[in-house]
Amino acid sequence: MPASPDPVSAAPSRPSRIQRRNRKRILEAALEVFSQHGYRGTTLDQIADGAGLSKPNILYYFAGKEEIHVTLLNDLMDAWLAPMRAIDPGGEPLDEILRYVHRKIEMSRALPRESRLFANEILQGAPRMGPHLETGLKPLVDDTAALIAGWIAEGRLARVDPLHLIFSIWATTQHYADFDAQVQVLTEGGDDYDGAHAFLDTLYRRLLAP
Amino acid sequence: MPASPDPVSAAPSRPSRIQRRNRKRILEAALEVFSQHGYRGTTLDQIADGAGLSKPNILYYFAGKEEIHVTLLNDLMDAWLAPMRAIDPGGEPLDEILRYVHRKIEMSRALPRESRLFANEILQGAPRMGPHLETGLKPLVDDTAALIAGWIAEGRLARVDPLHLIFSIWATTQHYADFDAQVQVLTEGGDDYDGAHAFLDTLYRRLLAP
DNA sequence: TCGTATCTTTACCAATTGGTAAAAAGCCAG
DNA sequence: CTGGCTTTTTACCAATTGGTAAAGATACGA
Numbered sequence: 001m002p003a004s005p006d007p008v009s010a011a012p013s014r015p016s017r018i019q020r021r022n023r024k025r026i027l028e029a030a031l032e033v034f035s036q037h038g039y040r041g042t043t044l045d046q047i048a049d050g051a052g053l054s055k056p057n058i059l060y061y062f063a064g065k066e067e068i069h070v071t072l073l074n075d076l077m078d079a080w081l082a083p084m085r086a087i088d089p090g091g092e093p094l095d096e097i098l099r100y101v102h103r104k105i106e107m108s109r110a111l112p113r114e115s116r117l118f119a120n121e122i123l124q125g126a127p128r129m130g131p132h133l134e135t136g137l138k139p140l141v142d143d144t145a146a147l148i149a150g151w152i153a154e155g156r157l158a159r160v161d162p163l164h165l166i167f168s169i170w171a172t173t174q175h176y177a178d179f180d181a182q183v184q185v186l187t188e189g190g191d192d193y194d195g196a197h198a199f200l201d202t203l204y205r206r207l208l209a210p
Numbered sequence: 211m212p213a214s215p216d217p218v219s220a221a222p223s224r225p226s227r228i229q230r231r232n233r234k235r236i237l238e239a240a241l242e243v244f245s246q247h248g249y250r251g252t253t254l255d256q257i258a259d260g261a262g263l264s265k266p267n268i269l270y271y272f273a274g275k276e277e278i279h280v281t282l283l284n285d286l287m288d289a290w291l292a293p294m295r296a297i298d299p300g301g302e303p304l305d306e307i308l309r310y311v312h313r314k315i316e317m318s319r320a321l322p323r324e325s326r327l328f329a330n331e332i333l334q335g336a337p338r339m340g341p342h343l344e345t346g347l348k349p350l351v352d353d354t355a356a357l358i359a360g361w362i363a364e365g366r367l368a369r370v371d372p373l374h375l376i377f378s379i380w381a382t383t384q385h386y387a388d389f390d391a392q393v394q395v396l397t398e399g400g401d402d403y404d405g406a407h408a409f410l411d412t413l414y415r416r417l418l419a420p
Numbered sequence: 421t422c423g424t425a426t427c428t429t430t431a432c433c434a435a436t437t438g439g440t441a442a443a444a445a446g447c448c449a450g
Numbered sequence: 451c452t453g454g455c456t457t458t459t460t461a462c463c464a465a466t467t468g469g470t471a472a473a474g475a476t477a478c479g480a
């Protein structure tokens with residue numbers, strides 16, 4: 001029965017050591033290339049090079065280029081939303097928002113490729129992530145916006161539109177990863193994440209202090 | 211002398227009516243496609259389709275794909291920096307900054323493709339725009355940052371890092387164009403540029419009021 | 421209206437791309 | 451140590467890509 005020779009469509013038995021190692025290598029290499037060149041700008045040969053495998057060998061582990069991309073996006077979605085999930089509804093509102101901001105800056109610093117991968121995907125209209133936005137992102141954002149609206153109604157935060165607040169936090173924090181090329185030119189190469197922490201702390205403190 | 215058959219390398223004489231019309235069509239079509247798919251994701255056939263011309267005809271007007279892209283970037287640079295150039299050093303500081311913010315939001319609304327074209331280019335490391343950043347953007351930003359620093363020293367604005375302030379204005383305003391796909395999902399399709407104006411006005415007023 | 425310069429089309433390439441078939445090699449349990 | 455699985459390599463495609471050559475059509479001033 002040579003119908004399913006590759007692990008892609010195999011039974012859900014534990015993948016072998018080699019499989020885990022090589023899939024990891026492929027995803028790591030793919031993240032590097034996709035985040036820099038976007039989906040269409042990336043070739044399987046580049047991924048294969050980066051992973052130290054041959055192109056057909058890549059296609060032994062993944063059904064095709066698109067599956068690699070979608071796998072990356074799926075695997076990353078959770079980590080990406082974690083900082084927002086970590087907002088504690090029982091905490092002190094201003095603290096919770098500020099801590100969210102600082103976590104997001106740290107993600108920009110620690111995971112710039114992941115940030116650019118998402119940025120690329122959204123920029124191009126989220127063609128391979130539409131469902132994820134609806135089912136993963138939207139409910140979480142709705143909840144968070146409602147939570148913030150509640151805090152504002154209780155007088156524990158200054159009055160702002162919660163959704164635009166969230167947009168502004170995403171924009172300002174991810175900017176440092178996504179537009180790094182520009183930031184580098186203007187800061188003359190100095191890593192200025194400390195400056196970002198300080199500035200954004202001031203920004204959201206002044207905006208939100210009740 | 212069939213050595214320079216095309217207008218690309220022709221003498222600087224006034225281009226013909228047909229040339230002006232077709233170059234404009236090509237650039238318009240190219241802006242549409244480049245801004246959506248990035249440089250490598252765009253094909254000459256797509257541009258040719260959008261422009262209503264054949265591929266070889268495109269290459270009669272431009273030496274190649276890269277020249278089209280660079281031409282777009284160059285042509286747009288001025289318009290892109292105009293809002294910052296329009297900041298009046300003699301004006302009331304808070305007013306000047308707020309008007310800059312509102313102009314940038316309007317550019318996001320009016321020219322989303324241009325915004326995404328730049329975003330794509332920067333995301334990928336600005337490979338075709340490095341010099342422009344150094345010679346066009348950097349001096350202007352340095353001047354503006356110095357101007358803001360002066361205003362702060364005079365006590366006419368609250369203390370903030372001018373460069374990070376500029377980053378945050380870019381990030382928050384361009385977000386609405388660059389990440390439109392995400393914004394659309396979360397606002398359920400409603401055009402919310404009015405909300406953006408109101409939110410960012412509040413944000414920067416509270417941040418900067420002396 | 422005629423001839424020249426401008427513009428457009430047709431017919432191609434060579435290189436690259438995502439992907440496949442199938443043989444060869446490696447691994448490992450019995 | 452061997453037979454059957456997994457993994458990798460080799461040798462290919464067909465489609466797409468950016469780009470070219472050169473013939474053909476068109477505009478337009480004299």
